Amino acid sequence: NAGVTQTPKFQVLKTGQSMTLQCAQDMNHNSMYWYRQDPGMGLRLIYYSASEGTTDKGEVPNGYNVSRLNKREFSLRLESAAPSQTSVYFCASSEAGGSHQPQHFGDGTRLSIL
Amino acid sequence: QKEVEQNSGPLSVPEGAIASLNCTYSDRGSQSFFWYRQYSGKSPELIMSIYSNGDKEDGRFTAQLNKASQYVSLLIRDSQPSDSATYLCAVNLNTGGFKTIFGAGTRLFVKA
Numbered sequence: 001n002a003g004v005t006q007t008p009k010f011q012v013l014k015t016g017q018s019m020t021l022q023c024a025q026d027m028n029h030n031s032m033y034w035y036r037q038d039p040g041m042g043l044r045l046i047y048y049s050a051s052e053g054t055t056d057k058g059e060v061p062n063g064y065n066v067s068r069l070n071k072r073e074f075s076l077r078l079e080s081a082a083p084s085q086t087s088v089y090f091c092a093s094s095e096a097g098g099s100h101q102p103q104h105f106g107d108g109t110r111l112s113i114l
Numbered sequence: 115q116k117e118v119e120q121n122s123g124p125l126s127v128p129e130g131a132i133a134s135l136n137c138t139y140s141d142r143g144s145q146s147f148f149w150y151r152q153y154s155g156k157s158p159e160l161i162m163s164i165y166s167n168g169d170k171e172d173g174r175f176t177a178q179l180n181k182a183s184q185y186v187s188l189l190i191r192d193s194q195p196s197d198s199a200t201y202l203c204a205v206n207l208n209t210g211g212f213k214t215i216f217g218a219g220t221r222l223f224v225k226a
Contacts, residue, residue, distance in 0.1 A: 033214075040122070042202060042218035043158070058213070090157055100146050100165055100206075103214065105157040 002026055004106035006091050012112045013081045021076040021109050023091030031094045032074035033058075033103060034066060036087040043090065049074055081113045117141060118205050120217035128225050133190040135220050137203030140184065146206040147179055147186045152219065153199045162188060193224045 007022045025032065030051045035043040035058075045058030049068040063085060065077045074093075078085060088110050092103040117140045127133045135149075146165050150158035164170045164177040164186065176189040186205075190197055203217040 035216075040218055042118075043204075043216040045213065045215075048213075100163070102148055102160045102163055103204075105159070107157050 004091055004093055004104055006089075006106035006109050008109060009107065010110045012114065013078075014114055015082060017081050018077065018079050019081065020078075021089055021091075021111075022073070023075065023106060024073045025091075025093040025104070026072065027093060027095075027104065028071070029093035029104070030071070030096050031101070032068065033092040033094075034064075034074070034076045035090045035092065036060065036085075037090060037108075038087050046076065046089075083113045085111065086113045087111060117207075117215045118203055118217040120201075120203050120220045122218060122220060124221040124223050126223045126225060127193050129193060129195060131193050131224075133193045133197065133222055133224070135188040135190075135201050135203075135222065137186045137188075137205075137217055138184055139186070139203075139205045139215075141205065141207050141215075142181075142184060144181075144184075144205045144207055147177070148204040148206075148214075149175075149177060149186075149188045150202040150204060150216075151199045152202055158202055190222075193222075195224045195226045198222055198224050 004025045033048040034046040047066040049055045052071045067075045091106045094101040094103045149162040152158045162177040164179045170177045174191045178187045200219040202219045207213045
């Protein structure tokens with residue numbers, strides 16, 4: 001059981017380049033999330049999708065877009081990468097968006113913007 | 115004031131001791147509280163969840179919740195070197211949506 005799979009695991013971009021981070025889950029979860037993690041700042045929510053067909057902004061959405069392609073897949077796009085977006089990105093999913101549901105995380109994508 | 119606050123540590127305890135990790139939160143209406151463990155270079159993994167006031171035990175781990183004081187803690191008994199990691203406190207806000215706020219984490223070192 002793979003759980004939450006993120007690709008790529010590592011990526012180096014130049015400022016201004018674009019790219020899409022991919023995330024897929026095989027747990028039949030309804031809700032999916034994208035976080036970034038920077039040293040000393042914990043996990044910050046970028047966007048989330050409560051269910052297939054819906055997306056909403058989190059705490060730090062600027063510079064990002066998302067697509068909930070289907071129930072399994074939730075992608076994060078950087079249209080014009082900036083050095084401030086250098087971070088570790090985690091995708092997560094939960095069974096439903098209800099308050100009591102814990103989240104399951106992928107292994108992360110380590111992204112460097114030069 | 116940050117919505118979820120944790121002492122960044124590092125917290126250092128000898129092997130076999132009790133490690134006590136603390137977390138405070140600002141949203142009084144929060145309903146769900148989680149502790150995640152994150153090893154260096156790895157993703158967070160859930161170790162405990164708690165929703166009601168009081169204690170919840172699971173093996174060597176005990177989560178404690180006091181909603182009146184807006185305080186949640188994690189006790190690790192018989193600490194082992196393998197417990198050395200960063201522990202993240204997470205709170206699901208009472209927003210009607212699905213917003214989870216994570217603390218910045220407490221680094222724990224268990225000395226053999």
